[in-house]
Amino acid sequence: MAINPFVKMTSTVIKHLLGPTACKMYPVEKPVFFANTRGHIGIETNKCILCTLCAKKCPTYAIQVDKPGKAWKIERTKCIMCLACVASCPKKCLTSENQYSAPVTVKVVETFNIEPPPPPKATETCPGKE
Amino acid sequence: MIEKQETVVIASQDELLKKVAEMSSSGFRLVLISCTKLNHFQIDYTFDKNYEFKNLRFYVPVEKPEMKSISSVFMSAFTYENEIHDLFGIEVHGLNINYGGKFYRINIKAPFSTLKKTVTSAAVEEGKK
Amino acid sequence: MPKRTIIPFGPQHPVLPEPIHLDLAIRDEKVVEAIPSLGFIHRGLELLVDKKDFNDMAFVAERICGICSFIHGQGYCQGIEEIMNVQIPDRAKYLRTIWAELSRIHSHILWLGLAADAAGFESLFMHSWRVREKILDIFEETTGGRVIFGVNKVGGVKKNIENDVLERIVRTLKDMEAEFKPLANVFIDDYSIKHRFSNVGMLSKEDAYKLGAVGPVLRGSGVSIDMRKIGYAAYKELNFEPIVENSCDCYARTIVRVREVYQSVDLIKQAVDKIPEGPTDQKVTGFPNGEFFSRLEQPRGEVVYYMRGNGTKNLDRYRVRTPTFANIAPLVKMLEGCDLADVPVIILTIDPCISCTER
Numbered sequence: 001m002a003i004n005p006f007v008k009m010t011s012t013v014i015k016h017l018l019g020p021t022a023c024k025m026y027p028v029e030k031p032v033f034f035a036n037t038r039g040h041i042g043i044e045t046n047k048c049i050l051c052t053l054c055a056k057k058c059p060t061y062a063i064q065v066d067k068p069g070k071a072w073k074i075e076r077t078k079c080i081m082c083l084a085c086v087a088s089c090p091k092k093c094l095t096s097e098n099q100y101s102a103p104v105t106v107k108v109v110e111t112f113n114i115e116p117p118p119p120p121k122a123t124e125t126c127p128g129k130e
Numbered sequence: 131m132i133e134k135q136e137t138v139v140i141a142s143q144d145e146l147l148k149k150v151a152e153m154s155s156s157g158f159r160l161v162l163i164s165c166t167k168l169n170h171f172q173i174d175y176t177f178d179k180n181y182e183f184k185n186l187r188f189y190v191p192v193e194k195p196e197m198k199s200i201s202s203v204f205m206s207a208f209t210y211e212n213e214i215h216d217l218f219g220i221e222v223h224g225l226n227i228n229y230g231g232k233f234y235r236i237n238i239k240a241p242f243s244t245l246k247k248t249v250t251s252a253a254v255e256e257g258k259k
Numbered sequence: 260m261p262k263r264t265i266i267p268f269g270p271q272h273p274v275l276p277e278p279i280h281l282d283l284a285i286r287d288e289k290v291v292e293a294i295p296s297l298g299f300i301h302r303g304l305e306l307l308v309d310k311k312d313f314n315d316m317a318f319v320a321e322r323i324c325g326i327c328s329f330i331h332g333q334g335y336c337q338g339i340e341e342i343m344n345v346q347i348p349d350r351a352k353y354l355r356t357i358w359a360e361l362s363r364i365h366s367h368i369l370w371l372g373l374a375a376d377a378a379g380f381e382s383l384f385m386h387s388w389r390v391r392e393k394i395l396d397i398f399e400e401t402t403g404g405r406v407i408f409g410v411n412k413v414g415g416v417k418k419n420i421e422n423d424v425l426e427r428i429v430r431t432l433k434d435m436e437a438e439f440k441p442l443a444n445v446f447i448d449d450y451s452i453k454h455r456f457s458n459v460g461m462l463s464k465e466d467a468y469k470l471g472a473v474g475p476v477l478r479g480s481g482v483s484i485d486m487r488k489i490g491y492a493a494y495k496e497l498n499f500e501p502i503v504e505n506s507c508d509c510y511a512r513t514i515v516r517v518r519e520v521y522q523s524v525d526l527i528k529q530a531v532d533k534i535p536e537g538p539t540d541q542k543v544t545g546f547p548n549g550e551f552f553s554r555l556e557q558p559r560g561e562v563v564y565y566m567r568g569n570g571t572k573n574l575d576r577y578r579v580r581t582p583t584f585a586n587i588a589p590l591v592k593m594l595e596g597c598d599l600a601d602v603p604v605i606i607l608t609i610d611p612c613i614s615c616t617e618r
Contacts, residue, residue: 022389022392033399034399034400034403036399036400036401036402036403036418037399037403037404038403038404038409059311059315059318080318080409081403081404081409082318082409083409083417096403132337132341132489132490132491132553133489133490133554135551135552159468159469159471160471161471161561161563161580161585162552162563162565162580164565164578164580166565166567166575166576166578167576168575174565176552176563181484181486181488181489183552183554185552204469204471205469205470205588206469206470206471206585206588206589208588209584209587209588227294229296232296233296233297233298234297234298234301234617235296235297235298235299236298236301241303241306242305242306
């Protein structure tokens, strides 16, 4: 009976010493996220019509929409990724991306300039890309 | 409906102590003592035996916030009653272990006794900052 | 006559995951009296009912604690649904049950790692947390987050799990069980763990019931009470019995938690076999008006929520009584008469989650 624990211990030690590591070699090997991972909110600026529904639904007031200045601002550190804005956008221009936003040392507000699509009766030129 | 819950309102402090002693001798265990601030303080004593739920309710007026402790019957009530004293400012008489206000180490005295019932627009603007 | 010395334990201590303070009065290396004191992490979350409406309080409820976050969200949504008399679809009930049982498995494996660390067995701690990573990957794949899920809402759940993903979860759990078995056998059979945990922290059956203990502390002393038998979510249709051990010491509570991991894997298999098709949520209109006490079984014991609404979009009161709060009085009783070197092990066997206790 005394030999059996010694054999078990040695085989466990050898298995973990020569086998694959349990941790990822992070900066060298990039992590792979799942499709459902809630990383950050992305916006397609040429579909937005500045209706401000996303700012009204946000529970932490992270999204601010500036109608006269034609800008859509988000403070990434306040966003809790509840996806209420994604569900409430009527033009479906907000998406949930699966990469996490980068760590920062100073809290900034990210601004996107919006060119709303032209009203249907007006013009035949395309809106400019931002 | 997940389970039936009955609430009995008790009028006076002595009747409450008598009913609590009856609960203890018939084998109930103390689950929770909670306090809600409406126009008065509403104190709920909750008991349970074999998944059967019983609730005793008692009102304390805001002008005279004091109540008697049940820790002579249920020893574990001292944690709940010290918490009610620290957060709501109600004086509890007859506690077996009385921390004198030092159970919760917080700076403001009785923070929950100022529960506001309406949200003003100033508070919403404060939240947006 | 030897003098009494007072030794302060915590809030900073290598063995505590969260800050709690105890004043230990000792005489000749035996503890005579222990006086707990809280408040290092009090955030006043219950006051947020004035500022957030009742749908947004589900996000606040989830963030009370990191380990038991799903069941806090589930308890809140269940209580509001009872007040407003909303019937959620059956598939939502089964999905909530599956996520709650996965939460229970990951919390117990986390605790087993911490108990090994308190006893000084660091490599067992690392192996337990390595096994736990498989469960966190299941959470990230199905809900999008590893710790805070954001998947409960008043009226049901926000995401669906397809049937082939459910089959894959059952296969992953079988692999995890095979990896977990050698670790569990170390907890049950190893000589040094048995020595450190047996006959330490005795709590008799009468004391456990009268002092209001809940969870594995109560079931390790021979009392068979488990809140899942009330029949909320899908537990009415599943077949299980509460796990009870009779030796009333720290070793019994460890065995209860190990056996509960195996029981949860079996419950998930039963739920995946019985899950019906259908929608996953129900539209909810109006405001809550009324009150309800919602009782659930967290990994640490019985949690009780009291919610009261008055017909407007803000609730009147939201009160949370977590299992660690109820286990403080039995802890004071367990520490009387023990050796000073056993204090960390005894504090860890009640599974202290202080951020839940003080919200």
